[in-house]
Amino acid sequence: MRYAVLVTGPAGAGKSTFCASLITHAQSLGRTVHLFNLDPAADKFEYPPSLDIRDLVSLDEVMEDLQLGPNGGLVYCFEYLMQNLDWLSEALGDFEDDYLIIDCPGQIELYTHIPILPRLAKLLTTTMNINLVACYLLESQFMEDTAKYFAGVLSAMSCMIGLEVPFVNVMSKMDLVRREGKRKKEVDRFLDPDPELLRTSATRELNPKFHHLNSALVHLLTRKRTQIEDFNMVQFLPLDVTDEDSVGVVLSHIDNAIQYGEHEEPKEPADMDNGDFDTGE
Ligand SMILES: Nc1nc2c(ncn2[C@@H]2O[C@H](COP(=O)(O)OP(=O)(O)OP(=O)(O)O)[C@@H](O)[C@H]2O)c(=O)[nH]1
Ligand SMILES: [Mg+2]
Numbered sequence: 001m002r003y004a005v006l007v008t009g010p011a012g013a014g015k016s017t018f019c020a021s022l023i024t025h026a027q028s029l030g031r032t033v034h035l036f037n038l039d040p041a042a043d044k045f046e047y048p049p050s051l052d053i054r055d056l057v058s059l060d061e062v063m064e065d066l067q068l069g070p071n072g073g074l075v076y077c078f079e080y081l082m083q084n085l086d087w088l089s090e091a092l093g094d095f096e097d098d099y100l101i102i103d104c105p106g107q108i109e110l111y112t113h114i115p116i117l118p119r120l121a122k123l124l125t126t127t128m129n130i131n132l133v134a135c136y137l138l139e140s141q142f143m144e145d146t147a148k149y150f151a152g153v154l155s156a157m158s159c160m161i162g163l164e165v166p167f168v169n170v171m172s173k174m175d176l177v178r179r180e181g182k183r184k185k186e187v188d189r190f191l192d193p194d195p196e197l198l199r200t201s202a203t204r205e206l207n208p209k210f211h212h213l214n215s216a217l218v219h220l221l222t223r224k225r226t227q228i229e230d231f232n233m234v235q236f237l238p239l240d241v242t243d244e245d246s247v248g249v250v251l252s253h254i255d256n257a258i259q260y261g262e263h264e265e266p267k268e269p270a271d272m273d274n275g276d277f278d279t280g281e
Contacts, residue, residue, distance in 0.1 A: 002092075002130045003258050004036070004100040006121065008159055009137030010152070011106030014172035014241070018137060019103045020046035021241040025251055028244075032098055039105040040077040041070065051091050051100070053077065056084060074107055078116045085123065092128055099260070100130075111136075111159040118162045125165060131258040133166045134159070135250075138236065140173045143182075143190045146197045147214055153193050157234050166257035170250060171236035178240065191236045 005022070007015045019035060023046075026033040034050035040059040057080045063073040081088065092100075104110070110117060124130045136156040142149045160167045171191060189197055198214045237253060240246040255261070 002095060002098060002100070002128075003260055004102055004124060004130045004132050005254055005258075006102045006104060006117075006132060006134040006163075006165075007137065008104045008111055008117070008134055009106065009170075009172075010108050010139075010155070013106065013137040013139045014239075015106065015137055016042070016045065016103050017241055018135075018170070018172060018239065019101045021247045022101050022251060022254075023047050025244060025247045026099065026101075034095060034098055034100050036100045036102040038102050040074060041105060042103070045103075049103075050095070053081060055091075056081060056087050071107055071109065074105055074110070075114060075116075078110070078114075078120075082116065082119060088123075089128060092130075108155060111162070112155055115162065117159075118164065121163045121165050131260070133168060133254050133257040134163050135168045135170055135254065136160065137170045137172045137239075140171055140177045143171075143177070143187070146200075147210070149190060150193075150195075150198055150214070150217065153234050160234070168250070168253050168257055169234055169236045170239045172239045172241075174238045174240040174246070175242045187238075191238060193234055193236075 007019050007022075009015050016039075023033050023035060035045065035047050036051040037045065037049035038053050040053050040057055040062075042054070057077045059070070059073050059077055062068060062076050062080075063070065066073070066076060068076060104117070121132060121134070125132050136159050138149075138152045138156060142152045156169050160169075177187060195217075198217060237250050238246065239250050
């Protein structure tokens with residue numbers, strides 16, 4: 001049985017850092033894990049990737065040869081990957097019974113505009129028979145601006161709906177929140193999105209039109225009782241990579257989502273009620 005974690009999220013959300021801390025933690029548990037770099041623009045890693053899209057296609061060469069910018073070049077690299085799936089299945093053939101951590105690029109259009117990642121996820125799960133879970137990382141600074149935060153929630157949801165695989169949302173860089181000394185109750189409203197946050201947003205004074213738009217969104221979220229609120233489709237696990245226990249909690253949710261080690265007794269994930277995140281209050 002092969003397992004893989006697709007680590008997604010906007011630019012700078014902490015994906016590569018999270019991949020490295022997942023690897024450190026999994027190795028401390030005695031697991032064999034491998035990094036699969038899916039970012040053609042990546043330059044350095046804490047752990048050397050065992051599998052690397054840059055062995056197939058180089059963003060620099062694509063940009064130079066085809067006169068494309070970084071984003072167009074990235075889309076081209078993924079299209080090239082999809083046309084060379086033999087390379088991927090051959091490379092993946094070396095990893096029987098292993099756990100792959102897949103580090104994705106941060107261009108948001110990859111998750112919301114073009115259907116390349118969903119195609120890749122389908123291929124990994126159906127053709128290559130890999131137990132796949134996706135993580136979407138949003139960084140804690142998004143909590144500073146509620147309108148931006150809700151844009152982040154919607155992008156997480158858009159990615160999740162597109163991928164159609166088990167999904168774990170993560171609020172990264174929680175060490176920064178701890179340092180600021182935010183109240184736990186306040187933090188919880190962002191980990192379990194509270195649409196009422198938008199109503200009290202500072203945009204009311206700054207930009208009334210924008211506030212009307214936000215209010216309409218809240219109205220949609222609350223009155224129509226969409227999935228975000230009713231079914232808790234989007235909930236974030238707090239991640240502090242400086243705290244091994246926090247990485248362990250996220251890994252236990254990932255394991256649970258893909259039933260890692262199904263021959264063993266099924267394990268309950270660690271407590272999800274955020275009670276394990278101590279803001280230091
Ligand atoms: N304080 C803090 N900083 C972090 C954390 N994780 C990442 N960073 C910093 O955030 C920046 C971006 O981290 P990366 O891990 O490269 O983020 P990424 O999502 O892989 O970025 P792209 O691949 O460019 O999309 C770096 O300067 C990291 O040192 C964290 O948990 N806490
Ligand atoms: Mg990265």
